[in-house]
Amino acid sequence: MSVILIFLAGLAVIITWWMAQQRLTSKPWLEVGRASDPARYDGSSIPTAKIGLGVFLAVVGALFTLFISAYFMRMGLADWWAIPIPGLLWANTAVLALSSMAVQWTKIEAQRGHIDAVKFGLLASFATAVGFLIGQLYAWRELVAAGYFIADNPANSFFYLITGMHGLHILGGLVALGRTTVRVWEGNAPLGKIRLSVELCAMYWHFMLLVWLILFALLAGWANDLVEICRQLLT
Amino acid sequence: MVNIPSSIDDPIPPAEVEDVELYHSHSWWTTYVFSQDAKVIAIQYSMTAMSIGVVALVLSWLMRIQLGFPGALPFIDAERYYQFITMHGMIMVIYLLTALFLGGFGNYLIPLMLGARDMVFPYANMLSYWLYLLAVLVLVASFFAPGGPTGAGWTLYPPQAVLSGTPGGQDWGIILMLVSLILFIIGFTMGGLNYVVTVLQGRARGMTLMRMPLTIWGIFTATVMALLAFPALFVASVMMLFDRLLGTSFFMPAIVEMGEQLKHNGGSPILFQHLFWFFGHPEVYIVALPAFGIVSDLISTHARKNIFGYRMMVWAIVIIGALSFVVWAHHMYVSGMNPKFGFFFATTTLIIAVPTALKVYNWILTLWRGDIHLTLPMLFALAFIVTFLNGGLTGLFLGNVVVDVPLSDTLFVVAHFHMVMGVAPIMVVFGAIYHWYPKITGRMLDETMGRIHFWVTFLGAYLIFFPMHYLGLLGMPRRYYEMGETAFVPPSAHTLNEFITIMALIVGAAQMLFLFNLFWSYRRGKDAGGNPWRATTLEWQTPTTPPPHGNWGKDLPIVYRWAYDYSVPGAAEDFIPQNQPNPDRISREHMS
Amino acid sequence: MAVVLILVLVAVASVVFHLLSPWWWTPIASNWHYIDNTIIITFWITGFVFVAVVLFVAYCVFRFRHKPGNRAHYEPESRKLEFWLATLTAIGVAAMLAPGLFVWNQFVTVPSDATEVEVVGQQWLWSYRLPGADGRLGTSETRDVTSDNPLGLNKNDPAGLDDVIIQGGELHLPVNKSVKMLLRSIDVLHDFYVPEFRAKMDMVPGMVTYFWFTPTRTGTFEVLCAELCGVGHPQMRGTVIVDTEEDYQTWLQQQQTFTQMMASGETKTVN
DSSP, rough: OHHHHHHHHHHHHHHHHHHHHHTTTSSSOOOOOOSSSSSGGGHHHHHHHHHHHHHHHHHHHHHHHHHHHHHHHHHTSTTOOOOOTTTTTHHHHHHHHHHHHHHHHHHHHHHHHHHHHHHHHHHHHHHHHHHHHHHHHHHHHHHHHHHHHHHTTTHHHHHHHHHHHHHHHHHHHHHHHHHHHHHHHOOOOOHHHHHHHHHHHHHHHHHHHHHHHHHHHHHHHHHHHHHHHHHHHHH | OOOOOOTTTTTOOSSSSOOOOOOOSSSSSSIIIOOOOOOHHHHHHHHHHHHHOOOOOOOHHHHHHHHHHHSSSSOOOOHHHHHHHHHHHHHIIIIIIIIIIIIIIIIHHHHHHHOOSSOOOHHHHHHHHHOOOOOOOHHHHHSSTTTTTTOSSTTTTTTTTGGSSSSSSSSSHHHHHHHHEEEEEEHHHHHHHHHHHHHOOHHHHHHGGGGGHHHHHHHHHHHHHHHHHHHHHHHHHHHHHHHHHHHEEEEEEEOTTTTEOOOOOOHHHHHHHHHHHHHHHHHHHHHHHHHHHHHHHHHHHHHHHHOTHHHHHHHHHHHHHHHGGGGGGGGGGTTTTTTTTTHHHHHHHHHHHHHHHHHHHHHHHHTTOBBBOOHHHHHHHHHHHHHHHHHHHEEEEEEEEHHHHHHHHHHHHHHHHIIIIIIIHEEEEHHHHHHHHHHSSSSOOOHHHHHHHHHHHHHHHHHHHHHHHHHHHHBBBBSOOOOSOTTTTOHHHHHHHOOOOHHHHHHHHHHHHHHHHHHHHHHHHHHSSSSSTTOGGGGGGOOOSSOOOTTSSSSOOOOOOTHHHOOTOOOSBOOOTTTOOOOOOOGGGOOO | HHHHHHHHHHHHHHHHHHOOOOOOOOOOOOOTTHHHHHHHHHHHHHHHHHHHHHHHHHHHHHHBBBOOOOOOOOOOOOOOOHHHHHHHHHHHHHHHHHHHHHHHHHHHHTTTTTTEEEEETTTTTTEEEOOOOOSSOOOGGGGGTTTTTTTOBTTHHHHHOOOEESSOOOOETTTTTTTTEEEESSOEEEEEOOOGGGGOOOOOOSOOOOEEEEEESSSSEEEEEEEESTTTTGGGGEEEEEEEEHHHHHHTTSEEHHHHHHHHHHHHOOO
């Protein structure tokens, strides 16, 4: 469970930093009327939807961190045989990275107001993300064909479980991306709205890419080496 | 009430956050059923939670009858008994208390108390309720599935939860249970995002964090915790579902069941317990913190006195919330985990007692030199103090690792958690309903019925659970379908069990009176007016009661003071609403 | 006024109930009276706090209940008072925690002269295994469980061949000798629980858990399962008999070893 505790400690630092700006030591009964510091009285000037997505990503982060915690705890038991990583995953990773870059490019184009570029960018990121998912399914098929079934070994079980969970999150992201694409295509949404939507998609996409890179490192076994190094440093 | 800037030295800067765009409903369906109004969603959440709560209440009757008078109801066999206790526990903890405090009170009070028109993401808020309803329906469906609901105990410990020696283990019961939990968690996350972000972004101008009522602090902190703790239950549920359906071995070691070797190999049941309690312990505070917050406001309002030590109350809520993530293994002292953990978790657990005790002191110090109106909400608040104190103190037994060894898995534990997490928060739920019902409906709940309900519930519940500790001390284990002949259990213990059962039946019946009161007063209750308790917080200052969709009419309120300006020296009235500009110019410097 | 009276009554009646309750812990039969002592300390401290707070509330309600013309005192906070209350509480908590951790340290430190006794749980039956003449228990594995080897002992481990196996019978222990109970389960969670010994621990399939104690008086004690293990949970009972050394030896001689058990199992299959 130490991984999730480290994650929560990180969140605690962010929350503490935020709370430190909220004057939690002030004496509110002495401050009748409006104090001289009006900016602090309202919510943040960051768009509400962005804050909402930020909080949501913290929850998703906790979810994947807990899977990783469980992975490490289960890995310590005797019957663990690491699963070979299909080479296809490298290609998939590249495709997902491409998708992330496409959304980033779209975001920049949206800020410049190039609607046609935005349309193209959205389609490109949508297509690459779908490509990633198909690639993942192929990787599964490859493993099953090679005889690595889900129930044979906990390493196999975790592989399917974690990649599947990540895939579902990408799928959920595709719904949001698809809605944005449709809205841009219909052409009656104000530019500000489109910018925000694309920005939110970009945030989510980069986050899911980051999660994937961590998961990939974990499943490929490099994370174990890292943990081993940490353990040796500590002892 | 119209909000007029009071004087020149109270300049009002322009709003920095845009007014929320309200979803406009067009038909009866979108106004009352698929509504995006947080208040309607709150009522939907509360009604659903209370309905499923009645099921849990009936289940508790049935199990108590079996314990007090074994065999009196022949249809309660061991299988059914375990199904009843499991469903009772699960419903009460998750589908009633969590849903009611966060989905019910959270939805109703957050926008109103903060001076917002609605939650920030109304559509997700609506989805949250419908997913919750779906989760409840899946749970209910398990009663009708072949094999019935799961009987694994609410903790659902593997391996037994998915084996045939447990009701529902190899049937549909456990599957539906896990699916229902997963749905609940997804739905809750949608609602939870709303509660958190509304507190962050939706506050009226002037509503600093330190001007928020403690109710909001409690709900806010509890929601943050829930958002981070529920994923652990989600992970555990998904993994157990894999074990059950796909034959994986996350939690399942090599097992010989009834002489037959199963295919599982090498899994760790303790891993499940870590994940479960990583959720399960914060869950206690997810229920308790909103109760702490609400009861602070009830005591302050009805004692006409500011809450004593507001800052300490806020810090204590935050500290308790943070600490509750590093105490989970105190549920696992005798689980077979590394015994060295006991030192750490006993220490963290007992440290939590300090901020919690400070909260109790501040509640009772608020009563000191107050002007105590013994209204129904105040009575329930007093009952909360007594029962929470009792349950909290017995927590010091169970949290202290070695003291827990003889007491764990006995009725002492059952008595403890019912007192601290069952009776005490439910006292707050009742107090809160008597307090806010006038705002929700415009009418007061009937006082006579209310008083009968209060005395029977408070004294009855105390008489059920206080003596039960001593049965645990005697050594009677929990989760026993029947005690049977046991050498160390004297006949008097069975008499006590009969007494407890009779009290449970009476207390349960009193809740029917309460439900009747809810319906009766809706039509026949006394007219309440906008602010019957003469309270300071914003929800009582709405232009109309009950507040319409959008809450505030044309102009949003502006906040000039904290939530506890009761009996301010020099002020004409004994309360000053939060949105009242400063007419009195009272110097308060000497009061620091 | 009814409220005041009832609050006082709740405090007083709780104390009276505690003092007069016929339901109290079973007479102890092990060395863990330390645990009982920590419970007593905890009762004193928590009992005092409970009575003090409830009586204070009752007094407040009596003294400051609403009368026409009353007005509450205005007092946002008092750092001094809060500081002292926090300090006092911390001292009270420490007074419970310190002895608790001290005793826990004893609880998890098994004396080196403790004899090992294995308890195996399965739905819904207790079995036991004692080391044979060599004083060591042989290895075991859930995968090796068969109908004629119900505890899954390793047949190739010489240390296990002379182990004494008691399936579904009574366990005898010699008085005043420390025992380390090794706990194992072959199906679901169980918990070996004898109220008179105070100690208990879950049995988890796939691992071996333990606790230790010293029986301090002879007698017959009932074993219960304290961790929900399916519908038969309440029927999962057993008996532990604490004997004098001579009685224990007499009993031990009559028990079957693993080798004998397998031999008798084979004759049965031959027949």
